[in-house]
Amino acid sequence: MAKLQDILYNVRLKAVTGITNLDVxxxxxxxxxxxxxxxxxxxxxxxxxxxxxxxAAIGKGASVIICEVMPNVLKDEVTYLQVNDTAExxxxxxxHFYNEPSTKLKLVGVTGTNGKTTIATLLYKLFTKLGYKCGLISTxxxxxxxxxxxxxHTTPDAISLQSLLHDMVEAGCSHVFMEVSSHAIHQHRTxxxxxxxGIFTNITHDHLDYHKTFDEYIRVKKKFFDGLPSAAFAISNLDDKRGQVMLQNTAAKKHFYSLHTVADFKGKILENLLTGLxxxxxxxxVHFRLIGEFNAYNILAVYGAAMCLGENSEEVLTIMSLLTSAEGRFDYVVSDSKIIGIVDYAHTPDALENVLHTIKKLRQGNEQVITVVGCGGDRDKTKRPEMAEIACELSDRVxxxxxxxxxxxPVEIIKEMEQGLGSAAKRKFMSVTDRKDAIKMAVSMAxxxxxxxxxxxxxxxxQxxxxxxxxFDDKAVLKEMFELFEK
Structure with missing residues (x-):
């Protein structure tokens, strides 16, 4: 319970009809x-x-209405508040209703196209092992x-988010690590x-079904860093061509991580094996259990955040060497006949390319790479032919x-994927609409x-x-098919 006038602090009101000295x-x-x-x-x-x-809301007992356009008929017993932007x-x-929970936590946001879940999860695991009670908000x-x-959702709606942060404060959490999606920034959820x-991972074409243009997608991501206070830190990937642009207007203290140039947090891959980096x-x-160049970037981002939060470098790296990735991120299982099955969330062209390049570097000889891939419906259609092309270019069979x-x-989605293929690529692929049958087919070919x-x-x-x-669980189906063909 709270007073309406108290929770309206910072809300820009255009018009008020009714009383504001109400309990909410x-x-x-x-x-x-x-x-x-x-x-x-x-x-x-x-x-x-x-x-x-x-x-309908008034009929169910709402005593206060917040709106951008006042109704034509106003009820005497209801308070109406008009604002420019109800989401804001x-x-x-x-x-304010949940007593400003984020001010009582060390809250770190992670944004970018790929890597958000892994970085937030690794930070949660790291700081838990460092002895803190932590919160995680992830996909x-x-x-x-x-x-x-x-x-x-990747990022909860504004009310659910504040409620969740409040519960974390009540539970005694000191640190919270949170994925921040472009939708959440644009819709004022944060x-x-x-x-x-704040941490920036990278940016590639994604969510253009929502943002319409790549420039708008970049602008929304950048808005997160523009809003950070001067007391905060901002960490960005210097190897991403927009890594510096993301931080150019932030008031926060800037830091960069890189595998290829001088940076605050500098890494170099010595060996990239199926056993780790x-x-x-x-x-x-350091020997890490994580695999692939993309995880080398994730490691640097996590290490950088830990340093900015005042932790000891030696202790952080010791714990990080034992950490495993988030579920469904280069998650692998090996069959009795030594077929290596990898389940990965890669659902953007860049992420798929990263995973397949990583697999290519792990090959020891003439092993086939067989890829099962689709594209989501009601999402950015421009990704479909591009992902198909990448899959065929970097795999032996698709x-x-x-x-x-x-x-x-789904048949139409697959047809749109096929439009990205040249004559050579067309000789590499087949279409199996049912996902379970597709995984079964891939295992039978391996x-x-x-x-x-x-x-x-x-x-x-x-699904x-x-x-x-x-x-539907890709990893469970993959294990099931391994067992089926090895009976």
Whole structure:
């Protein structure tokens, strides 16, 4: 319970009708969740407009309405507050309703196209082993200490996020590591959240179905760093061609990491094997369990954040040498006949290319690389031919299949992927629409020591088809097929 006038701090009001000296029970953006004493905030979303549900919210007991456009008819018993941007308003209101939880935590945000989940998860694991009680907000799952809270979005909505941070404060967490998606930044989900640090991984074409242009996608990502305070730190990948641009307007203290040039946190790969990476980190040689150049960058970002948070270098590197990656990120299983199966979340052209380049470097001889890959429905269509081309270029055999087709026809998605193929590539691929059958086909084609990549879904335990989420786990299916063919 809070006073309405208290949670309106920092909310820019255009018009007020009614009293503001009211008790507020909760804040809702879904009219179906409204009960007596709720504040209902009418969000203009990509699918529906909350202003269409104001009457429904009042009917369920909402005492306060926050809107961008005042209704034609105002009810005497209801307080109406008009603002320019309800998404921005609800973020500020939730921050104050939950007693400004981010100010009581060391909250580090991770943004970029690829690597967010791995970096946030590694930081959570590292700082837990350093003796802190930590929170994690990620695509795979949210955690409060050792308690798992299921994740529905990369970054929760503004109310859920503030509620989650509040629960972390109440549980005694000192550090929280959080993925920050471009959608979350654009939709004000992280507005009013106070970060002590931010990390930029890289940026490649993604989410153009939402942001429309690559320049807009970059601008939104950059906005996160522009908003960091001077007391915070900002760490960026100097090897990404936009790594410096991301930090050019930030007030935070700037740091950079790199494998190829002089930087605050400098790494060099000495060996890249299936057993892990041997690399130097600021001239200290360490053997890590993580595999691949992309994980070398993740290691440097995590190490840099730990240094900025005041931890001991020797202790950090010792613990990091024992850490494993997030679920579904270069997650591998080896069959009895020594076929290597790798499950990875790679669902962008850049991520798929990184994984396949890593596999190429791990090859010891003439092993085949067999890739099973699809593209998600209702998402950026420009990725489809590009991902198909990359898969065929860097694999010996490729099977195109369904990812999460959502509302689209998976056959049509595969046809759009095929448009990216030249005549040579067309000789390498086949299409198997059913994902389980595609994995089965790949295993049947594999010989001992071949490397089989199942890309796109990683940690996900479902496949979304026509609005229904069906149970599906790439790694479990891969193990099942290994057992089937080795009986």
């Amino acid at each position: 029970k909760d804040i809702q953006t879904d009219s179906r969740k409204v009960t007596s004493g709720s504040v209902f905030v009418a969000i203009t979303g990509t699918v529906s407009n909350g202003h269409d549900f104001i009457d 308003a609800v973020a500020n209101m939730a921050h 795979v799952q949210n955690q409060i200490g050792n308690t798992i809270v299921p994740a529905t 507005t009013a959240v106070e970060f002590v640090g 041997i690399m130097t980190v600021n001239d200290k040689e 099977i195109f299949t369904s990812d999460n087709p959502r509302s689209e026809d 010989k001992p020591f071949d490397i089989l990549l199942v890309a796109g879904k990683g940690h996900e335990k479902y 979304e088809i026509k609005g229904v989420k069906h149970p």
